[in-house]
């Protein structure tokens with residue numbers, strides 16, 4: 566069976582910071598000044614900017630992310646959605662010029678503290694990419710990959726089965742687990758990517774446009790699956806599809822781009838972050854209004 570997450574302190578011994586409720590006032594990021602209990606607060610992002618070299622790609626990111634909710638990141642191409650998403654599990658570390666400024670706390674731990682182990686971060690905060698990326702291995706080996714790398718030898722069959730079940734793929738593949746994953750349909754491959762992330766027993770799943778390479782039927786299956794996964798996981802999804810954000814998410818963050826006339830540089834910024842229903846029906850910011858009504862974008 567999948568083991569429960571070890572205590573957070575195993576990511577970074579002694580790095581834990583106290584979260585006192587007075588620090589939580591920036592719950593203003595949500596439209597109702599909700600008090601989020603420490604248990605429910607997964608990420609606390611304040612004044613985050615992400616740079617590539619000297620270029621500030623995105624700024625002003627302030628978000629509180631609640632447990633077992635789906636948060637959508639939307640906005641025009643180039644506004645920094647992927648950049649921000651990758652900062653949530655230190656995937657930007659793999660880009661040599663990338664660096665962050667500001668604070669990104671995961672369960673009270675500064676994810677960018679030098680004592681934090683990025684490998685453990687990526688196990689707890691899994692990622693699913695735009696293009697399904699199965700390894701040229703069997704279906705079984707794809708799902709067992711993460712646990713094996715983590716040194717798990719016993720109970721792999723159970724992990725593979727439960728992960729494929731949670732990813733709504735088990736019934737389709739249970740009789741061909743030893744076949745190559747490369748022969749699967751795009752929608753199946755994307756559910757396999759989800760199963761592979763789940764097999765490492767994460768708390769959070771980051772998804773970067775997970776449906777953009779899929780047909781409408783496969784897309785609908787992933788959306789249904791997300792609604793199921795929400796019972797167990799906290800999900801952040803980047804999507805260029807506003808209808809998808811409206812359908813699947815609890816909260817939405819709208820990013821836009823500001824052009825600096827002096828040097829023609831484009832910087833992304835977080836414009837508005839609130840309940841999905843409010844963002845799409847009664848946004849506070851005119852830029853959000855223009856985007857969702859199609860006047861810009």
Ligand SMILES: Nc1ncnc2c1ncn2[C@@H]1O[C@H](COP(=O)(O)OP(=O)(O)O)[C@@H](O)[C@H]1O
Nearest residue numbers: 617622641642643644645646647648649660833
């Ligand atoms: N690896 C990189 N190196 C340099 N600039 C990058 C890199 N990745 C993205 N950018 C730039 O950062 C900005 C935000 O990109 P991105 O996060 O991909 O936006 P989105 O996902 O919203 O389309 C863009 O100006 C893009 O050109």
Ligand SMILES: [Mg+2]
Nearest residue numbers: 646647648803
């Ligand atoms: Mg992107």
